[in-house]
Amino acid sequence: MTLQQDRTGQEVDRTDLVSLTIDGVQVSVPKDTLVIRAAEQVGIQVPRFCDHPLLAPVGACRQCLVDVPDAGNGRGFPKPQASCTLPVAEGMVVNTQATSEVADKAQQGVMEFLLINHPLDCPVCDKGGECPLQNQAMSNGRGESRFAASGGVKRTYPKPINISAQVLLDRERCVLCARCTRFSEQIAGDPFIALIERGALQQVGIYEKEPFESYFSGNTIQICPVGALTSAEYRFRSRPFDLVSTPAVAEHDACGSAIRVDHRRGKVMRRLAGNDPEVNEEWITDKDRFAFHYARQADRLTYPQVRDTDGSLRPASWPEAFAVAARGLAEAGAVGVLPGGRLTAEDAYAYSVFARVALGTNDVDFRARPLSAEEADFLASEVVLTGPWAGAVTYADLEAARTVVLLGLEPEDEAGAIFLRLRKASGRGTRVLSVAPFSSRGLRKMAGVLVPAAPGTEAEVIASLAERSEHGLDTDTVLLVGERLATSPGALTAAAALARRTGARLAWVPRRAGDRGAVEAGCLPTLLPGGRPVADAGARVDAATTWGVDSLPEAPGRDADQIVAALVSGELGGVVVGGVDPDDTADPAATRAALRAARFVVALELRETDVTREADVVLPVAPVSDKAGTFITWEGRPRPFDPVFTHPGSLPDLRVLAGIAEELAALGRGRPLGFRTVDDVRARMAELGGWDGERPAPSADPAPTSLAPTGHRDGQASAGTDGMVLATWKQMLDRGSMQDGDDALRATARMPVARVTAATYDVVGPTVTLTGDRGSVTLPAEITDDLVDGVVWVPANSFGDGVLAGLASPGSRVSVKGAGA
Structure with missing residues (x-):
């Protein structure tokens, strides 16, 4: 076998290559490559509308016609061919519009037909300025229209039509490329949008009894090559050439999807999917696309506040707020830290160091949600310090796996990019099993198999999977563990045991963007940054040396639920809270009671919340658009990003914590954190590095029958x-x-x-x-x-x-x- 590298660096078998000539240039490409892709490899751009590299070819628009003459080998065609549906053949000769008058005339004719009924409303169309039809009408079309000269009347429709509350359709602009309908059916699995009617009456429509209900509908807007599909949010808001674009990372889940933020005059106008083949390809969820207005709501905090003697919050300067916060925490006695899960890895590191260095405690926990006693051990032994470089599960592995088992995870609702990859994989033969109480809509779209389990019975059901031959779990299996599994006794331990017994690979998929980074940064009562166990003396020495302190607290700290209970009982006097919604916690009423009972509360928050209303000091912090940072995906892949804006009224969490720590040190408690900027934190994180000591021993295999609550057996x-x-x-x-x-x-x-x-x-x-x-x-x-x-x-x-x-x-x-x- 003879191998060579293709343009992406992947090795291909030379015996599987096909040689052809395009515009006089000979090129060798893998067999079954489409002519339009082969042309791209020699730098020739064939105009197109319906073609998209991630969608199945359809040949709907005919704009990509090329001339394929007979070269004496029977590989030619008497008429121009659509290059987006034509596979290459050995010895084929292809002439594009660059060298063939036949191809150029054919493309001009197609463009003329497309423009017969297309409105000339470019000045008011949202696509104007970034429109392939606009561009290709100039580069591959005629200079004038014979239709206009004949006095013809263009077709019109009532507009716009609501495909959904968010997606609006201007039917007269549509060129019937079928990109939107193919994405909905092939990629998202939501075939409620389709081409209806025939001939000149053909148009995009929806099922009259059901709306276009999809978590991914915004992708149809982005891939529409004309302005036929627009969003209710962005429609008529801006012109593309007025926008400044900044690459970013989506903050709504742990997928780390690449996005592009388009902004003008300090205001985000829209967000688009970035192109990242290793992560989200070219797709994002509607939540990642449209949910960005939270950062500019009327209740956005823009200045520090401290509680006055009359019990009300009053504005304060940053120095005063730091001083008041430090004095209150020093006088409160023992203090707990609840960072929440919205943090960048750098901010999470700051909370972890702040707890140990400034407050002298291991009472820190990012898990502002229902949790279990076994979860911290599971994260320390099975999750921390794993990543693509260490053989951890990746998006590519999901596509390559023979079987993927979902344990307490609903990807369509919790991790959109994972769902799209699994649906793609299922179409190629990957089996998807889900341990859940019912087959969700997302599971059905993946042609998945339900392994029924009532809440509380997951441990026994998971343990039984290894014995059930019909599932055939082995080394080609991936287990995706959702954070919901922590609410079921013994389930996380059972998942780890299943991986060991079958050789399956395991990955943890949290819901929030900051959760995985918080694990790596040591925002757990049993874990220091870099995966160092609190209980290990050598790990404590390493961290203490790096941070310039004599020693660190030895005893494991309280988890989030225990911190809440300790505040109510008075064992803890103060608490530092960063972005925690009490309604997300295991017991919202207990969390609110803890905030009222605490002697001193410091809140680092973006907007006014129930926590800020109880706090003694409120410190506004920056949203992700206003700061640099890194999110760590469920894979363990770092996703750094730069700030889009700089807002003078808010600071990153790490800078706020550094300010409080400096004031605490001046009062004789703890030491300064030793950093003030993101670059400083990254340098400290690199200096500490990852711990190479022995990982905590995995928990023993559970006894399933003893874990199920009374009345639960066999998943029922x-x-x-x-x-x-x-x-x-x-x-x-x-x-x-x-x-x-x-x-x-x-x-x-x-x-x-x-x-x-x-x-x-x-x-x-x-x-x-x-x-x-x-x-x-x-x-x-x-x-x-x-x-x-x-x-x-x-x-x-x-x-x-x-x-x-x-x-x-x-x-x-x-x-x-x-x-x-």
Whole structure:
């Protein structure tokens, strides 16, 4: 076998190459390559509209016609051919518009037909200035139109048509390239948008009984080659040539999707998908695309505040706020730190160092959500310091795996880029299994297989997978563990044990962008930065030496739930909170009580929240658009980014913490952090490096039968509407505060429903009232055929104050009654 490298550096078999001539240039490409791609390899750009490298070829627009003459080998054609659907052949001769009058005339003719009914509204079209039709009409079209000279009248339609609340259609601009319909069907799996009618009446339409409901609909706008599809948010807001573009990283999940931020005069106008083949390819979720208005809401904090003697918050200067915060924390006694999960890796490192160096405590935990005692050990032994360079699971591995098992993870709702990769992989033969209470819409779109498990039974179900031959788990299997698994006793331990028994590879997929970076930075009560265990004396010495302190606290600290309990009991007197929403925590009422009970509260926040209203010092911090930083993806891949803006009214969390630490040191408590900028923190992180000591021993294999709550066996829950088991997770679009400011985006969120079995529906009817130990909620009921008996599912944050604050904790029992009962 003879190998050579292609233009991407990948080795290809020379015996599998095809040689052809394009515009007089000989080129060798892999067989089955399309002519339009082969032309690109020799630097020839053939005009096109329907062609897209990530979509199946369709040959709809005919703009890419080329001349393929007979070279005496039977490889020619009597008429021009669409280069986007024509595979190369040995000895083929191709002449593009650059060398062939036949091809040039054919392309001009197609362009003339396209412009017959296309409106000449470029000055008001959102695509004007970045429009392929505009560009190619000049480069590959005629100088004048015979249609206009004949006095013809262009076709018009009422406009715009709402494909969804966010996506608007101007039908007369459409060139019928089918990019939008192919993306929806092939990539996202949401085939509610299609070409309807025939001939001159053909147009884009939606199923009249269902809206275009998709978490990825904004991608159809971006790949539309004309201005036919626009967004309600950006429509008529700006011209492309007025915008400044800055590359960035999406902050709404742990996928690390590349985006482009287009801004003008200090204001973000729109966000587009970046092109990153290793991560998100060219696609992003609607949340990543449209949810950016939260940073400029009316309640944005723009100056520090301290609580006055009359109990109200008053404005303060930065030096005063630092001094008041330091004095209050020093007088409060023992202090806990709750950083939250929105942080960059640099900010998380600052919180970790601040807790140990300035406050002398290991009471720090980023997990502002339901957690479990085993989770910290799982993260320390199975997750930290893993990455693509160390053989960790990557996006490419998801496509190559024979089987992918989802454990407590719903990718379509929690990790959009992972969902799109898995759907792509499933179309090529990858099996997707999901341990869950029912087959979600996303699982069905991946042709996945449900492994039924009621909340609380996941450990026994996961343990049984290794024994079930029909699943065939082996070294070609990837286990994707969601953070929801931490709410089920023993489930994380069972997942790690399953990986060891079968040889499968394991990856942890948190929901928030900052969670993985917080693990690496040591924002856990048992872990120091760089993966160093708090319990290891050598690890403590390494960190203390780097930070310039004599020693670090030896005892593992309190986790987030224990910090809350200690504040209520008075064992802790103060707390530093960064971006924590009490309604996301395991017990929202207890968290609010802890904030009221604390002797001193310091809040680092972007906008006014329940935490800032209780705080003694409020310090405004910068959103991701206003600072540099790094997000670490679920793979362990660092994704650095630069600031888009510099806002004088807010500072990065790390700078705020450095200021408080300096004031604490002046009061004789702790030492300064030794950094003030992102570059300083990165240098300190590199100096400390990663720990190369022995990893904590993995937890022992669980005894599944002892972990399941009473009434749960074999993945089932006991029946009876008086005590049904509550299953829940967040949908991608919900009531989250980072989606504030875009009403069109909010309007595309899926309606909250209570999913029940057919038997339960027959008892309770179309509307149900669920009652738990924290409140009641009334929702429409929807039958879910494969829902585990004895389980009811509701979305976690799509109504009222959310499930955790207003109903019950996940896995607990709730009563389910008909609304009229």
